[in-house]
Amino acid sequence: MMDAIDVVCAVITNDQGQVFIGKRKSMVSDGIWEFPGGKVENNETKEQALIREIQEELNVEIVIDAFLMDFIDSAFEPQVHVFAFQAHIVSGTMEFHAHKEGKWIPVSDVFRYKFQEADHCLLCFLQS
Numbered sequence: 001m002m003d004a005i006d007v008v009c010a011v012i013t014n015d016q017g018q019v020f021i022g023k024r025k026s027m028v029s030d031g032i033w034e035f036p037g038g039k040v041e042n043n044e045t046k047e048q049a050l051i052r053e054i055q056e057e058l059n060v061e062i063v064i065d066a067f068l069m070d071f072i073d074s075a076f077e078p079q080v081h082v083f084a085f086q087a088h089i090v091s092g093t094m095e096f097h098a099h100k101e102g103k104w105i106p107v108s109d110v111f112r113y114k115f116q117e118a119d120h121c122l123l124c125f126l127q128s
Contacts, residue, residue, distance in 0.1 A: 004072060004081040008050040009037035010062060011086045011126065019107055019126070022057075022099035033113040035084065035122070036099070046083050057099065060092035069125050073118035084122050 012020040012035075021033045038053035040046055047064050054062050065086045073080040096102055105113070110123045 004079040005076075006040040006046065006049075006083065007037060007073075007080050008040055008046050008053065008083050008085065009035040009122075010050055010054055010064075011035050011068060011084060011122075012054070012062060013065075013086060013088055014104055016104070017107065018104040019110070020102060020104055021110075021113060022096070022102040024098060025100045026098075031114060033115050034119070038098075040083075047085070050085055050087070054087070055092075057097050058092075058102075059095040059097065060089045062087040063090050069122060071118060071121050073116060075116060075118060080118075082118070082122075084125075 010020075014020070020036070022036050023031070023033055036054060036057050037050055038057070040049040044052070050064060051062060054060060065088060068084040068086055070081060070083045073082055094102070107126050110126060115123060
């Protein structure tokens with residue numbers, strides 16, 4: 001078994017206390033909602049990776065507010081080690097480059113959307 005791949009995701013919040021979720025364009029996760037983010041490159045910190053990924057995917061600049069939690073997604077081979085951060089947008093107008101759809105929802109509504117199985121620990125954490 002290979003080492004896990006480090007992936008970061010952003011739970012982006014707005015002034016109304018909502019979180020941003022996106023639906024990816026790729027067929028792999030068709031119909032699945034997610035918190036945006038991506039792979040950590042060898043030469044960057046998790047925070048740098050998250051800021052870069054959000055810029056690439058959504059065309060906005062974020063500030064990271066807090067580290068939330070990390071978990072393993074073993075639905076993939078190699079496994080994915082996910083690091084979740086809370087963040088907010090400081091500049092830019094949101095555009096979808098990696099997503100076909102995106103929306104702001106109240107945190108209390110996260111279970112109404114279909115996420116990857118492994119994300120459920122994060123959804124539960126956000127509800128607490």
